Amino acid sequence: MRQECEVDKQEQLHRQASLYHEHADSLLIAQKEKLEKQYGVRLRLERQSEHAKQQAVLDVTLAKLLGIESVIDAMVKVDREQQTTKELYRACQLLQGVLHRDNGEHSKPLKDEVEKVKRFVTNASVSHPLLERALQSIPKEALLNGVPLENTLQWRFDLMRKACQRVALIDDDGGNVFQYLLSYLHSFFRLETKVNVDHTVTPEGNIDTFRHVTLAEHFVSHGDLESAARLINQLQGEPHRVATDWLADVRLFLETKQAVSLVCAYALLAEL
Numbered sequence: 001m002r003q004e005c006e007v008d009k010q011e012q013l014h015r016q017a018s019l020y021h022e023h024a025d026s027l028l029i030a031q032k033e034k035l036e037k038q039y040g041v042r043l044r045l046e047r048q049s050e051h052a053k054q055q056a057v058l059d060v061t062l063a064k065l066l067g068i069e070s071v072i073d074a075m076v077k078v079d080r081e082q083q084t085t086k087e088l089y090r091a092c093q094l095l096q097g098v099l100h101r102d103n104g105e106h107s108k109p110l111k112d113e114v115e116k117v118k119r120f121v122t123n124a125s126v127s128h129p130l131l132e133r134a135l136q137s138i139p140k141e142a143l144l145n146g147v148p149l150e151n152t153l154q155w156r157f158d159l160m161r162k163a164c165q166r167v168a169l170i171d172d173d174g175g176n177v178f179q180y181l182l183s184y185l186h187s188f189f190r191l192e193t194k195v196n197v198d199h200t201v202t203p204e205g206n207i208d209t210f211r212h213v214t215l216a217e218h219f220v221s222h223g224d225l226e227s228a229a230r231l232i233n234q235l236q237g238e239p240h241r242v243a244t245d246w247l248a249d250v251r252l253f254l255e256t257k258q259a260v261s262l263v264c265a266y267a268l269l270a271e272l
Contacts (some may be wrong), residue, residue, distance in 0.1 A: 084120060085267070091116040092267040096260055099147065099253075107146040110256070114143060117263060134262040142256040148249045150225065157220045157228065160246045161213045168209035170238035209239045225250050 095113040118135060121128055141147075148156075212235055216228040229250045232243045 084123065088117065088120040089267045091120065092260075092264040096264050099149070099257055099260060101149060105152040106148055107142075109142075109144055109146045110138065110260075111143045114138060117267075128266070131263060131266050134259055134266065137255070137259040137262075139252055139255050139259075141252055147253045147256050150223070150253065153225060153246070153250055153253060154220055156246055156249075157217070160232075160243050161217055163242045164209055164213050164232075164235065164239040167238040167242060171236065174238070209235055213239075226254055229254070 091113065095110065095117060098107045098110060098113060101107065114135060117131075121132055121135070139147075212231045216231040219225070219228040219231070229247055233240075233247055235243060
């Protein structure tokens with residue numbers, strides 16, 4: 001009987017121990033799961049925080065790189081524009097040089113030099129309406145055939161001046177041989193008079209051919225073809241007809257020179 005009681009007690013103790021161990025194991029497992037959950041949440045928060053920090057650093061770095069890229073692009077654009085402007089200035093210098101050559105009587109056609117300038121207008125990132133109008137104002141005759149050079153117009157003026165003086169007495173109606181001979185002799189025996197260069201305008205109906213050509217000669221000798229042409233254009237009769245070709249060439253030269261000067265001035269301002 002006693003042995004049976006002891007056996008029952010041992011079995012009860014064994015069952016209690018087993019229950020205790022099972023309960024302890026369940027508590028440990030629950031504690032483990034709780035700690036793992038807490039650690040997982042904290043680890044996730046730490047990872048999110050670290051990711052946010054790294055993302056912020058990347059954003060700052062990317063912004064800096066984008067800023068550097070934009071600066072480089074701006075510098076490349078400025079450098080390209082400066083290079084293009086220098087090419088424009090060189091093209092304009094070549095164009096202007098054609099009109100200021102000392103050799104020869106006639107310039108070469110301006111078409112090639114003008115095309116170089118036009119390429120700048122075509123390739124430019126912005127429009128240049130003033131430059132376009134200046135290029136369009138260059139006479140077609142100058143583009144295809146060139147223009148008489150200034151030194152040519154100066155020595156041709158001397159020939160024209162003498163011819164005008166020899167027919168100074170011939171009016172718009174023309175004249176006979178005797179009148180031409182009389183006008184020719186008159187040009188030799190007429191005394192040269194000093195003119196006042198401050199008065200370049202002669203009243204209508206009182207045109208003095210000798211006075212006009214002498215005053216125009218003064219302007220030509222000082223490189224003022226425009227004033228000289230204005231005076232010669234006031235001549236009447238046969239002297240004006242004699243001067244027609246010279247006036248046409250001077251007009252072509254001055255129109256071309258004015259347009260080219262405007263183009264070069266624009267290029268100079270663009271380079272500054």
